Amino acid sequence: MSDPMYVIVIGGGKVGYYLSKHLQDRGYEVTLIEKDPRRAEVLNSVLGEIVMVGDGDEMAFLATTGMERADVVVAVTGDDEDNLVACQLAKRKFNVPKTVARVNNPANVRIFKTLGVDVALSATEVLLDLIESELAGKETAGRSATNP
DSSP: OOOOOEEEEEOOSHHHHHHHHHHHHTTOEEEEEESOHHHHHHHHHHHOTTEEESOTTOHHHHTTTTGGGOSEEEEOOSOHHHHHHHHHHHHHHHOOSEEEEEOSSGGGHHHHHHTTOSEEEOHHHHHHHHHHHHHHHHHHHHHHHHOO
16 A cells, blocks of 8 residues: 655645645645644644644755655645745755645736746635636526527
């Protein structure tokens, strides 16, 4: 049997917490990195000993996380710059095969991709696309009913 995929999640807010929990439930090996020691303590009590306290965009700290063996690094902090730096370090310094970043400002998605992040995900952009596709479907349906 092969080893489970190793995923490092950077950012222990709601997104990082739920993502880590679901990854654990699916059998992945997970390390969750959280900057705030008090938040990390709460997360540790709920998730188990998977939380490391530290800054996910600092090279020296990341070297202590086992990042060089990670299959995926997911940066989901509330700060686009931190997410970008974390993914770039993972990719360039630790040769992590896949990086995923939460992008809070949709205008930054193209920049993230240009700078080497494999997947740059903006919830705002995803929701906007869904809304527009729903509206387009209604407009088309409305027109076809009245104007064949």
